[in-house]
Amino acid sequence: MKFFDRVPNIDFMAQRKTGLWVSSALTVAVILLLAFRGLNFGIDFTGGVLVEVTYPQTVQLDEVREHLKSAGYERETVQYFGTSQDVLIRLPPSKDSTAQVSTRILEALNAQQENIQLRKIDFVGAQVGDELTEKGAMALIFAFIGIALYIMFRFEWKFSVGAVAALVHDALMTLGFLSIFWTEFDLTTLAAILALIGYSNNETVVIYDRVRENLLSQRRANIFEVVNLSINQTLLRSVITHLTTLLVLSALFFMGGQSVHSFAVALMVGVVVATYSSIYISTGLAILLGISREDLLPPKDEAVDELP
Incomplete structure (x- = not known):
């Protein structure tokens, strides 16, 4: 058998x-x-900041996360959307204005040297x-x-x-x-x-x-x-x-x-x-x-x- x-x-x-x-x-x-x-509810449930950036070439998500963590962002979520050059970043709620958040993100990602473009930034409320x-x-x-x-x-x-x-x-x-x-x-x-x-x-x-x-x-x-x-x-x-x-x-x-x-x-x-x-x-x-x-x-x- x-x-x-x-x-x-x-x-x-x-x-x-x-x-x-x-x-x-x-x-x-x-x-x-x-x-x-x-x-431990994520940004989808608690609200937060959604940032879309575009790189001139393919980028590794771990590299993006390291840049954000070095700037003090501990609960970020990073993922591709569309292509491996387009990155969606989700951050916890912030009291800063749109201009302040976008500036901090671009500085954290070293945008000027990497030629990174900020496509969109949205605030998602707790509602x-x-x-x-x-x-x-x-x-x-x-x-x-x-x-x-x-x-x-x-x-x-x-x-x-x-x-x-x-x-x-x-x-x-x-x-x-x-x-x-x-x-x-x-x-x-x-x-x-x-x-x-x-x-x-x-x-x-x-x-x-x-x-x-x-x-x-x-x-x-x-x-x-x-x-x-x-x-x-x-x-x-x-x-x-x-x-x-x-x-x-x-x-x-x-x-x-x-x-x-x-x-x-x-x-x-x-x-x-x-x-x-x-x-x-x-x-x-x-x-x-x-x-x-x-x-x-x-x-x-x-x-x-x-x-x-």
Whole structure:
């Protein structure tokens, strides 16, 4: 028998209660952490200064960052836009006038000697950041509602509760990690959280599909045996998927530059957490709510009276 055809026999459900208690404690701790410490919101949410400059030749972003840091800018975001000669610089909010900020930026970049041209400078107020925060929160809420309805109609409402709980857990654990290490939270990080929700839900649906199939076929097995069998049958597939995803995210983290750093970090943490939650939280809650074979049986056709 080939290695990849072998199905492991791990008793995951033996630790389901421990897993749920640990997850509950971590969730409460993360909520308190976010309430008192919060997140390191980037310029996209707090407002700031947007500066567009053009170089006469291709420039390395690390070189631009070094010039800005030497001038005292510690929370700058530097990225290309259009070509490798056009650079977009995002700076924290400033009380200086447009002329003062532009002068400082050009001096920091040694614009006269490098022949750098200032194309545009804009001030982004905190109101824009508040609007982005509100829309980001609404995007997460609508994503949770849509997934809950999808799982409920495809499987059963008890599965839906477990799936949404797992997604909320994954999002909170990722936010807690970002808060602890004070990683900047910007629009790319929000995009990573939304991508994580879809990724984690896919893992949950794969397990749910196998649970439903085995519940209907393994009629002599109890619910714990069915869930363990289903998880073991999908385990190798999940491991390969997670490893390949982490390889791509690692490449983004180490070679993608600062502009995608927080995106890669958020997804790397989320992928690891999703592995755990899809096993213990989504299925564990469904079992706790009393999922059974009868919940998944198709409705019996009503008897039709025969004509005389």
